[in-house]
Amino acid sequence: MRVGIIDCGTNTVRLLIADVAGGGLTDVVRTLRFTRLGQGVDATRRFHPDALARTFAALDEYAAMIAAHGPLDSLRFLATSAARDAVNRDEFVAGVVVRVGVEPEVITGDEEARLSYRGALVGLAPGGRVLVMDIGGGSTELILGGGGGEVSVAHSFDIGSVRLRERVLCGDPPTPAEIREARQLVAGMLADGPVPLGGVDAFIGVAGTCTSLSAMNMGLTTYDATLVDRSTLPPDQIRRITEHLLASPISQVRQEYPILEPLRAEVICAGALICDAVAARVGLPMLVRETDILDGAALVAQR
Secondary structure, eight states, X not given: OEEEEEEEOSSEEEEEEEEEETTEEEEEEEEEXXXXXXXXXXXXXXXXXXXXXXXXXXXXXXXXHHHHHOOOSEEEEEEOHHHHHOTTHHXXXXXXXXXXXXXXXXXXXXXXXXXXXXXXXXXOOOOSEEEEEEEOSSOEEEEEEETTSOEEEEEEESOOHXXXXXXXXXXXXXXXXXXXXXXXXXXXXXXXXXXXXXXXXXXXXXXXXXXXXXXXXXXXXXXXXXXXXXXXXXXXXXXXXXXXXXXXXXXXXXXXXXXXXXXXXXXXXXXXXXXHHHHHHHOSOEEEESOOHHHHHHHHHTO
């Protein structure tokens, strides 16, 4: 069975075309484009025309890839945090349908969390209590469950790397006052959330913030997913990178870390701050996975 999954988030649009059989996946195409669909959505609750144009250009590329590797047995278009918030969603939906032939599914934060959890565990058999963290551009998902894929509690927090950068960490670099405010905001979010962060046996991080931090920690100058997948980041290393990013202007971040796309470099300090806050409370090394919501949705499509 050949399936296609498009994940349209606040900062990136990603495509997975995979062959699914026997509960496993074989990648045919896995790619992403940085489009910043969520540009300004936190403040205006509207998609910016430039953000729509960038996103539609990426979808034109994806339509060609889908045609080249089809026919597909199933195609899903998942729209997450930014699409949940925008009041001019109809314009976005119409543009998606014209380009890829399916309507976007504006999934709930809960479904986003559960699909991310399933994807994070692909190829793993961890024991005990497992915490999965997915830091997106507009939201952060924390999911606690078991090694067999069962979810005990999941929650989507309405803050991510783009949203935190636009709302609080506005300076270049952020000011000490902005950093204090951001840390307080994230700490309050975690304290009030329903997902317990202590007493877990395994801690897994997925999506762009976590994979980028791992690649940066390894000193990669060319991104290599095979090195990033299943790598580990201890809390003290996450704190070290976070503090450096928060003290560095974007131009310096781009120069020091050439693996970062420009739109990732602009918001990585905010994503790192969220990652640091969670990791410090968990107290375990973070296992970084390249598999995530795309893989979880592809596996669900097999049913």
